[in-house]
Amino acid sequence: MSALTFELKHTPDQRLDLSSLVPAKLADLNRKQIEALQIGTTRQKLTVGDAFKLKGKDVNTLHFAGTDARCDKIGAQLSGGEIHVEGDVGAYLGTFMKSGKIAVKGSTGALAAASMAGGHIAISRNVGDQACGVGLGDTMGMKGGFVTIGGNAGGLLGERMRRGLVVVGGKAGDYAGGRMIAGTLLLKRGAGRYAGYGNRRGSLIFTEKPRSILPTYGDCGVMEFDYLRLLEQWLRGQGMSIRLGAKARRLMGDMAVLGKGEMLILA
């Protein structure tokens, strides 16, 4: 059975709320019922059938094609199955997601993976502000799972993050890991200002020496971390080859708060 594909017919004249297009919510619907789902966000009604051309049947694997930055909430609360997106997406990609996989060939708007609890999101290009941060109405950020970002991340990446792993291939914006509770950010091209601001127990791993470090981080020196070896092996198992080695400089902070978090700067 081929994947159920949603091909955007034309640029929508309003933002789309695509949170209803996840496997769990489509499982018991026929084609007509799916096409009748409301996805508009203004007083002007808009259905799936108005905006998308549908193909295929398998609701466990969804494809979105030709999407743009107005397509919000793709994969929100996803609890299994796969979603593949060809094109940019809007805000709230995979927010509150529990399990499954989302792969985006493009960039995302704000709050991608916000309050995500499990599963894997792979974004090939850039993400907006507050990725992996706090979802609407929640008190904590990402709570688990694995996010890979091929390009750059906006500000407040992993804000109030509680658990999980985020790998950024490009540069992260200001306040990366801001008010982080725990979890891990692996930053391959560094971050903007105030990285790890208010960090309690989280880990920020820098493969390159960051340009600025908050004065509230204390240096512990360079030593070996078997955890980095484990992480490198695990990432290889996920198809990601990132040379981490074992040696890193450890800075503990943010001493302005709990101070049990860390920056590991590969040595």
Place this chain on the structure above:
Amino acid sequence: MSDLKLKGITIVETFAEAFPMVGTRIIITAPTAEWADIAARTMTGFATSVIACGAEAGIEGKLSRKETPDGRPGVSVLLFTMDAGKLQTQLRNRAGQCVLTSPGSACFSGLEGEKTLKLGASLRFFGDGWQMSKVLGGKRYWRIPVMDGEFLCEDKVGLTKKAVGGGNLLVLGKSHGGVLAACTRAVKAMAEVPGVITPFPGGIVRSGSKVGSKYKGQIASTNDAYCPTLKAAVKTELPLSVEAVMEIVIDGLTADAISEAMYEGIHAICRGGAREGVTHITAGNYGGNLGPHHFHLKEIVG
């Protein structure tokens, strides 16, 4: 009864009687293979028999860098007890005193299971609040600060209730040296079988026991029927020509693994032929009424 002969050695038509146990497997890694081995040997020390050691444990095998979670040399260790509660205690004490303490070591689960035992989940308290938890792919790991850096330890390890303890071979011979050489060869061959250990010194026990004793409070005592020095005084199981008997006890994660190990062991013993001094291969049992697992030598050899 029709005994088999293999290269002049009699394979007695009998069976090894074995018992259900609970078991687990952990992977110990270290900066070098030597240090992984030291940690594993220390952890599996004084673990020959549940009679007085609390657990039966041994090294299952060495692991290459490609086979370990952190890409360092490692050793796979099996640990067995009679119930899950005792296994938890033994695992915590042995990992805490022997692996956590060993320079550069790390400790991972080597067994998936619906039921789990705490590993890092209990050792983490050594970190006194400085320990960090990391979750990768649904598995939790603990980073515990220690004097040589960090002790990395997986949170939980699976356990199996399908483990079997007490698979055995009794090797009889008219030469002590010949029996020892044959048994040494058998233990080496069995070590290649995954999922089993031979917990006694070098894999061989020379003081096989029977249940009970004439002395009050002594739960096990010498297996007089197999003691060559007592042939004239007891109901012996030994021909007059037998000078020495040695036993190889095998614990395994599954009954199949024990069968395979016994097969390899018997054939390794017989490789030396009767000329080496081995006369019989038999097995210990209690008449078949106590242990649910019966490993018939004739079926295994066949």
